[in-house]
Amino acid sequence: MDQVSTPMESYISYMLAAAHRAVHQTLAARLKDQGMQVETWRILEALDSERQLTMGELARTVLMNPPTLTKMVDRMVSQGLVHRQIAASDQRKVNLLLTDLGRKRMTEIRELVRLQDREILAQFDPQQVEVLNRVLRDLSDTAG
Amino acid sequence: MDQVSTPMESYISYMLAAAHRAVHQTLAARLKDQGMQVETWRILEALDSERQLTMGELARTVLMNPPTLTKMVDRMVSQGLVHRQIAASDQRKVNLLLTDLGRKRMTEIRELVRLQDREILAQFDPQQVEVLNRVLRDLSDTAG
């Protein structure tokens, strides 16, 4: 795969898109074998770390727009991975909770993701990894 | 905007997605004011640097799947930004060419993109920028 050297590579938005796409696609392919989508796993993972996440909080965490999340959660509910619970404190809010199946699937998939992470990071030295994390974190705050 | 610190941030695929999303969204918002989409601009830019790009080459360059590109090019043709030309050497191939309008729009937008790039990179020191470029380039080769 010889990627032709174009001036495109001088734009950060492009380089980020390219790197993201490559990493996302390999991960997606692996998870697909397990009948799992990257975004679906991300939701499960987020629900595991913070308990009692509302739809809004979750949307921000998993980088989705609210309508997209609502529809994806609908599918996940019908797959038995999560269930909705109206918050007691505020009836407008919806808390999402993992089912046992959801937690089980999440744990399995998590290992695959960590494996890929290790494979990917193995090609860089620790300083590079540190800079990457630092910079990506700062870039994430670029937008509101 | 206080992004809660979650273990999500320990996954590279997530950090890449977050950084990409943030940068993409601010850029998209600016280009939208000019009635331009990021992907549309990317196509124009690619066509400007390499002349006589076929659909397939272009798809790889601008990080799109062929069917998606075909449809986007259809729209761009009807907007008068590009036009198709069947390659003389191989009748299966389609060369895309910038129109005068396409080239004009591209030049205008390019400045906006470069401006944002400068703003973003200003917050990092040169070594960080160098590592970022190096690492993103390597990550792009993660997938085929």
Place this chain on the structure above:
DNA sequence: TGAATTTACTTTCCAAGTCAACTATTAATT
């Protein structure tokens, strides 16, 4: 040479995403 294969691109059909409008609930104002 002509049948089979590969390559380039497009189309089709269906799944998924998005904007704007909508409902319900809570908070703020006067």
Place this chain on the structure above:
DNA sequence: AATTAATAGTTGACTTGGAAAGTAAATTCA
């Protein structure tokens, strides 16, 4: 307290994206 405004989430109409099939041209090979 009653009205208005703001917030949380969902819905609906529309657009876009993607996998797989379709078309057509070029290439391989028997």
